[in-house]
Amino acid sequence: MQVTLKIFRYNPETDKKPHYETYKVEAEPTDRVLDLLEKVKGEQDGTLTFRRSCAHGVCGSDAMRINGMNRLACKVLVKDLGTDHITIEPLLGLPTVKDLVVDMEPFFEHYRSVKPFFINNDPPPQKERLQSPEERARFDDTTKCILCAACTTSCPSFWLDGQYVGPAAIVNAHRFIFDSRDQGAEERLKILADQFGVFRCHTIFNCTLACPREIQITKAIGEVRKAIATGRLD
């Protein structure tokens, strides 16, 4: 089948404004959108710029807007889109560096702000820090985040105000807040109770729908919000 790709283009060295370019490529219904981008770059226009790395939905490099919704280009098949016209644009809410590449620094700044690392000041035990299967299951969902930014850049609250910490940072805070071995919950909850923290979430669900790892992000945000409101981690 022939697929028409309409791709957002912006070269900071030559363009004053962004524009769209259209490419026609031969594709199988089982091809991924990333395969089509590789075909365009390899066969038609070597200047097309996009991020990719593992190409198997693990590294989170190739998150972009595909037919109006944030997805990983390496996880979306042509047949899943149900059309032979595909529009590809960079993520919203982050500065566009070139074509489909956005500056991820503001995203990672929010990520770092919630202290996404293990905090425990007790002396380390001789073996591992023990945890029951139930305690591990409490935060299992939020361990799956690959930091692709699909959730944060699908959030209207983040579009309106880039100071909002965003769903991905809250998910990664949740992963440690509800970890029975961690001792930094109070510190993180204080950070997230800030005016640009969890209460900026308006339960819109764009993040949950955009997550390529199917993390229940709105639920995680709700649990963090409840922990702040009640002061309990149950």
Next chain:
Amino acid sequence: MTLPRRVPLGAALRYRGGGPMWAWILHRISGLGMILFIAGHVLAGFGIQQLGGDWAIWYNTIYESLYFQLFIYFCVIFHAVNGARIIILDTWPALIKFQREFIWLEWAIVLPVYALTAWIMIQRSLGG
């Protein structure tokens, strides 16, 4: 130079967030509609009782028109039911796994209640 992070309204509205995103947008529009209603209510009364004149009668005609009342009634019923959905989901995050069902339930409440009331309003309006 990088393009700034500004998100144009058109690009935001084209994002395919689905039912919950449109419910959020409608929640904002209906909230503004109710502000318009309250402001209209105060202005219409003040205009007629204190100022009189053609503009007050013109304004009151719009404020009391069937179309305006139908719009305001939709704003009130949608804002109330959608607000209740958000409060329930925010209070009990465990229910968030049923968020799609909640959206359907919301419309299953809003549409019949609105249609029935709108029908009565239209009938009375036509009947004088």
